[in-house]
Amino acid sequence: MTAVEWTVQAGPVLLDVRLLPWFLVRAPGHPIELVDALSSARLLDMADELIVMERALNTHEREFLDEHWPALRRVAKSDPERAPAPFRELLRAYRRIESGDPLDDRANRALTAAGVTRWAEEWNLLLGRRDTARTKAAQELAAASSDAYRQVARAFDEPSLRHAVFLSNPGFYRNALASGPLTDRLGNGAGPPRAARRRLATAHRYLRRFTTRCETVAFSGPTLFGRFSPDQAEPLHVGRPGPPRVSVEASVWAVDLLERHLTSITPLAGRRAWRDPTFRRLPGKDILERTVDGRRLKVPADLLQLWEGADGRPLGEIARDAGIGEEALLDALRRLSRLLTVSGHRSAATELHALDALAAADRPDGPATALRSVRNVYAAEPWPARADRHTAAEEVIAGLGERPDLEGRHYADREVFHEDWSSPYSERVTIGGPALDGLRRALDAVLPMTYLAALLAREDAREVVRYALRGEGAPLARLAAAALEPQWPRVERMRAALAGLVRDGHAAGGVAALTSQDVADAVADLWELVPEADRADPCLPSPDLMAVGEDLATATWVLAELHDDCSSVFGGLERTVHSRPDLLWREFEDAVRDLVPAETMATIVSRRRSAHVTPELPGASIELSGLSARPRAETVPIGEVTVPPDATTAIVRGAPRRLYPGDLSSPLHRALALPALTPLTVEIGAHTPRITIDGVVVQRARWRVRHPGTPAAEAVERWAAMHRLRVEHGLPRRVFVRHPAEPKPLYIDFADPLGVDDLARMREGELVITEMLPGPEELWWRVDGRAQCAELRLGCLISARTKGPHDDSRA
Known part of the structure; x- marks a missing residue:
């Protein structure tokens, strides 16, 4: 895996950056013109x-x-x-x-x-x-609204948008779109009938999301892998399109149902058993301790041997080793019911092809086999023919009994299947030297600041955990269950230092234009808050960058998001539609082993909640609520892991290990993990201007605005109220709005009457508003001549070392 490598200085530390060659172009798959056409x-x-x-x-x-x-x-x-x-x-x-x-x-x-x-x-x-x-x-509002409704209805004549709605919400697709075009429901009057308006308003929300958002767990939008090519003279090269690859897998709850089915048809002796990982045996005693709360249970020797042997093998085999006969096994399981997980089949938390494994374990006429057959036909069918196959999949699930209550489930795990597919341009896009130069400058602006913030956050987190430990070690599981109140005093000092830069005369024309030297000087004294031995540590961040401008060679780069773990780019669900998925992951694993010794690292394995997968990285796997895919010799139950009084590592089988970040932000995880690089939000009041460092946008302009609630009955008054809000706070035309009642930011174009009305109907509450950047006229990803919003999700492996007297800050 040939990477682009260079060095950048962060205070007294040099960061050796490896920008990995593969990246994701994350685009919604639908042109911005569809939603821009709604504006007046x-x-x-x-x-x-x-x-x-x-x-x-x-x-x-x-x-x-x-x-x-x-x-x-x-x-x-x-x-x-x-x-x-x-x-x-x-x-x-x-x-x-x-x-x-x-x-x-x-x-x-x-x-x-x-x-x-x-x-x-x-x-x-x-x-x-x-x-x-x-x-x-x-x-004019009535006429523009009527026209916008017509534009929404016409937009959903596009098969790709109908497909996107189907993936996101098959129920809405069947009720609103499957019976015919939305244009048939517009009516003959000045505006659509009331029932049609409700459906069109929902469709309008989908249209805004499908054309402007790059979802972390995509409902729609193809997976597109690209590569960096430093010797390429073109900033961007897009090859000829090829056939897409489709990946369809069962959702987490469907896998749960099928696992219960397999348990019901598997004879007792053939079922497999696993110890509850939160329990541990006290040395030399027939006592099990639940490490979450310290509760202890005395267990007879034969049952204790059965419990200790429960490592995923069949129960019959485990019982024979424990000297327990078939007749006594059922009683033994009853007595150990709270201490064991017994299943006919159990999928690993990181398993990407669970349905295939379930079907292999099922009867030829069983539901897992039937669902796999439906899935195979579904994946091979073109859209919209595959919609009928989804009904067949739901019928298979219905045959297992009542569909579970999905209320409270992850928003991306409410349908039978997860579907992903590759763009026709996947693995046919390369970014060359001129654009790479700009990307390097962008990362040079972002990484030093966020690296220091990560170190400060880790010190803050360790202080919180040390306070809970009170000078004594404790089980990791007990600390994980404790309510550790986050306290971030060091991070807040850094935030205050940067806010001071923004406030004290650096903002002009709505932009706080800082330099790297400004930032380095403002935070220089904060390095003293990090012990010298902990200043140089490896990390594996995943920046999401957007470009303002059609030419990547001259574009302004924007930090859209910063994830602390880039492993999902190479080992997550997207990997399944890469042409060489195993090689992609193997090369990444090798690169991680080069970054940090595997024998010093560990991954926490939790139960999977959605299509998103955080892979198991080299090192030990600590099982918490999920099952590891690794051999049992490479796994350890969380009940056997402790945290020492200094709260810097987890002790696994007597040896200290650190955790991979894994996009987990609890104080405990931050304390024990490699530096977790995430955005450092800066606010100076109700309005914070756009913040740039060396011309790179590290934070978009943002506002905190109180929504008045109680929308007026008259449409024109609702519309006017929102425009008063816009003018009063100096909001730009296009923004993203976060409301406490909304799980995702909403795109609002104040020239779109339907969007303004949607905003007006929200409940009272604080709105966090950010500018849309880049705007529709500043987009670089133009598939078939139609501009789309797009971001690059990158993978970086960073090693750090203390700067010596002869070191240069760049390579």
Whole structure:
């Protein structure tokens, strides 16, 4: 695996960076033009005009309330005889003004008598202009909304979008799309009927997500592997398309159902048994301790031998070794029911082809065999013919009994199958030297800052764990179950130092333009918070970078996300549609072994929840809630692992080991793991400008805004309320919005009337808003001439060393 290598300085440390040659181009698979077509520039201009008029009216109102009314009220109440008009008449005019009503003749006479004739005339004039603008805006809003509904309906005439909805939500596909085109439901009136509007609103949400988001666990969007080619003169080369590869696997809950089925048909002696990994035997005693809470159980010698032999072998074999006969086995299992997992078949947490293994263990006419057959036909069928096969898959599952309650399940594990497929351009895209130069500069800006933040976070986490240990070692499982309150004082000091840079005069034109030297100087003293022995440690981050501009050689790079573990790029679900998946993973494993000795490392194996797989990396596998795929000699139950008082490693069979990051952020995991590089969010208040380091965007502009809730009944008022919010906070036209009730950020184009209405209908709560960058006109990935949002997910292996007197910071 030939990598691109160079060195960058991070304070007193040199980071030797290996940018691995394979990367993922993560694009949603649908052109941005589909959602951009919903916008109305005219409507956006009318919103701005209306708000200008509203502000002029509000200013005029304040003039009366603050300047004229106090004097009029004082004179009218203190000396009615000298008052220019009866107080009740002035009060009546005041109330009309306060409620935003025009002044009638009676009110005008009172104000004329009071000497504010010109103000009153201007009030009615401004009010009339505002109302006229509002009426025109309401008409334009209705027309633009009707047009947007039509555009949404037409967009879903595209088979690829219908397929994407099917993958995400087969129920909605069947109810809304399978019976015919959405355009048939638009009706003949000015807008679609109410029932159709609800379906179109849901389709509109899908359209926004499918054209703008690069999902971590994709519902749609092909997998596209690319390679770096440093000697290539072209910044980007896209070869001729080829046939896609399709991978379809059973969901986690479907695998669970099939495993229970196999258990039910497997004779007792043929079922396999595993010890509960949270228990351990106390040395020299017939006592098992549940390490989560220290509870101890005295166990008879024969049962203890049965428990210790439960390493995944058949029960009959384990029972014979323990001297337990077939008749006594059932009673023994009852007595050990809380200490064992017994199954006819159990899939490893990292198994990528569980359905094949289940079918191999099933009867020829069994449900696992039937589901595999359906899956094979499903995967071979073109869209939309495969939709019918999905119904057949659901029928197989229904034959196992009641479908489980999927409420609370991971959002990407609610259907029978996970489906992934490769782009026709996968393994046909190469990025050459001119673009690589820009990528190197981007990583040079990102890595030093995030590496120090990772070290500080680890020190903070170790302090939390040390406090819980109180000077004594403890079982890892007990600490994992404890409520360790995160405390990040060192990280907060770094965040404050960077916020100071942004706040103190570096922001101009909406951008806080920093240099690497600015950042290095601001955080230099924070290196003293990391023990010298812990400053140089390897890590394996996975940056997601986006490019602003059509030419990758000259584009501005944006840090979209930063994951602390790049192993899923090479060993996750996407690997299944690579032409040489085993070689891809084997080369990555070898590179990791070169980075850090396997005998010093360990992976925590937890139960899989979705299509996403975090692979088992070289070293020991510590089983927590999931089953390792490694030979039993290379695994260890978590109950046998302890954490020493210094909280720097896990003790596995008497030897210290560190954990791989694995995208886990708990203080315990951070304390015991290699440095976990993740984004360091900086905020300086309600609005934080875009932050760049050496021209690289390390954080998009962001806002914290309170959503007022209680949406108005009138569409035009809901629309106007959101535009007031936009103008008040200086929001750009296109943003992503996070709301506490929404699991994912929502794309909002303020020129899209349907998107604005969706935003208006949200409940009250704090919105975290970020600018869309790059925008639709700044995209580089143009498949068949149609621009798509796209990011590069990279794999980096970084070794660190203390800088010597003769070291250069670059190579």
